Amino acid sequence: MLDNMPRGTICIEDIEIGMSRHLSKEVTDRDIEMFAEVSTDRNPVHLDDAYAQDTIFEGRIAHGMLTAGLISAVIGEQLPGHGTVYLGQTLKFMAPVRPGDIVYAEVEVIEIDYSRRRVKMDCHCAVDGKVVLKGEAIVLAPSRKFD
Template identity: 70%
Template sequence: MTQDFTPGTIYLEDLEVGMSRSLKKVVTDRDIEMFAEVSTDHNPVHLNDDYANATMFKGRIAHGMLSAGLISAVIGEQLPGHGTIYLGQSLKFTAPVRPGDEVTATVTVTAIDPAKRRVTLETHCAVGDTVVIKGEAQVLAPSRG
């Protein structure tokens, strides 16, 4: 994984609307196999070339939640970072991710409620210029106080 910023924490008091962080990861066959084991989702569209070639995708695709997990990595490691508590996440899967694709997960602050420590984040993943996931997350941000 490559990150545009050093992992850590941006405290609630330092957050600003418009702040954004991202990371990039090439999704490998091993990632897909490991995700299948951990999640117990062994759908053959992810694991079997012959099966997947006969589907609308014309080949194997990664689990959508594998790419969505990269959003969690950005939130937990960068923005806001360590100490963040996930409250909710909406996701819309708009295109497949294939083995070998480089996925860029990006998180952007869209609203801050300091009294409740709640932060709303626009979230998306892309392969090149193609958005593969878009959504929104709500989190409790760590605070100095």
């Protein structure tokens, strides 16, 4: 399941404080397996049910960076969107995401430096209304002047 807002680009000239975008995605076993393959992070807490049962999580969890990747998807596809360049991201992991969870990822514009095309955004991910990840991103937004 993937619930997205429209994709595309919002140029720096059109970005305003308070603008937000989001997506929702179910994290599947396949997502976790593919992330393990691409990242080479094969920690058994993500991949081995028996091992994960004996951890503080009492079951398998998704990679934290897989969840964080959903923030990247909102930024790169929706706000500002295509042509955006990531400059920095802070992350605080608040709770685990498990296979089958539907993650809601949202970004909101909190600061804009139009002269430098910099946008600071509050970012969070939630499962069933509980925040599982939060942080801030700074990006270089696309501009109509550089088309």
